[in-house]
Amino acid sequence: MDAPKLNLGDLDITSPAFGHGERIPQRYTDLDRPVPPPLRWTNAPSGTVSYALVMHDPDAPLTYGFTHWVVYGIPAGTTQLDDDGAAYTAGINSLGQPGYFVPLPPPGRSHHHYHFDLYALEGGLNLSPGLDRAGLLAAVDEHIIEQARTVGVYSR
Numbered sequence: 001m002d003a004p005k006l007n008l009g010d011l012d013i014t015s016p017a018f019g020h021g022e023r024i025p026q027r028y029t030d031l032d033r034p035v036p037p038p039l040r041w042t043n044a045p046s047g048t049v050s051y052a053l054v055m056h057d058p059d060a061p062l063t064y065g066f067t068h069w070v071v072y073g074i075p076a077g078t079t080q081l082d083d084d085g086a087a088y089t090a091g092i093n094s095l096g097q098p099g100y101f102v103p104l105p106p107p108g109r110s111h112h113h114y115h116f117d118l119y120a121l122e123g124g125l126n127l128s129p130g131l132d133r134a135g136l137l138a139a140v141d142e143h144i145i146e147q148a149r150t151v152g153v154y155s156r
Contacts, residue, residue, distance in 0.1 A: 009146035010043035013118040024114060024152035029102045036069060036100040037152065038082045041118055045146045048076045049123040052140055053085070054133050057103065059112040060094075067093050067133040068114065069100045072140075092132040103154040111153040120145045 017025055017037040028037045039053070052072035060066035070091025071081070084090075090098035105112040121143045131139065 011120050011146040011148040012043055013041045013148045013150045015039050018152050020150045024154045034100050034102050040080045045120050047122050048120040050121050052119045054117045056115045057112050089129050107156040111155045114152045115149055117149050119147045
């Protein structure tokens, strides 16, 4: 089943490296050089103070899937990420580490879907460093103005 492109409003997220529902290029899956794909977004809603980004694999054979990347504290004027987001606040991935972890589905299985979820947030947040996906989403739940999603796929 194809993952829908989620847009709850006009906010839109894309990657120049792959189209929605397309394969994530090999260079973004290298364990020795973990580089996340570049991301772009447009149509920020009025009142946006910051953004948060989560890359999550719901197809991973774990109860809650596998979170590959959590970044937050991205200022409202930002419209792209071309690196690991180190200039912003790094959250904790499912390995318990900060930063980006490459797509690494079990070999020989079907495509995994990697959701890149962008959240436009209003003010009043004081997010501590080191939040994982669940902690971040709980903290921002009442502050989300809009969210957008694009999905890349990958298999080995």
